[in-house]
Amino acid sequence: MKSFWLLKSEPSAFSLEDLQQRPGQTEPWDGVRNYQARNFMRDRMQVGDRAFFYHSNCDVPAIVGIVSIASRSYADPTQFDPAAGHYDPKSTPDEPRWFLVDVHYERHLRRAISLAELKARADALPGFQLLARGNRLSVMPVVAEHWETILALEDQSAPTGL
DNA sequence: GCCAACGTTGGC
């Protein structure tokens, strides 16, 4: 059973355009250092799952495209590298603490669906984690109903004022 | 730049 996800990235660090330009349009989703997010990648993601690519902490926070999960989970190599920004001295190759999956570019949405628009349509997305108060999770599941609802917005125009 | 929300750490 395929599942749906949402992956956040700050576009100043790694954008959907960056992914699109990578060799093979594929990139290890490294640097995740949150246990809940790790568990989703390590235990729940399947090759072929699809995910929304969300740009966070930028001028217009928005879902901008779709990626697919391109590998099973494996140990995040950046945790072992003291020179890497996400080095974890408590992690060892024998007992890695952090895992990742490879993600593959699928496409841009025909228009970005902004956080403001998603909030304006919250009634149609009951329980959507991205809209939960204080939400900071960078890897989260998306139920099929929400996936379809959001995809259907692509071919509608944004509400006035957004 | 501000600040609320949240997760982690470490002293006790």
Next chain:
DNA sequence: GCCAACGTTGGC
């Protein structure tokens, strides 16, 4: 196990 301190996230 509690909880204060701290660091990070991310919208605004």
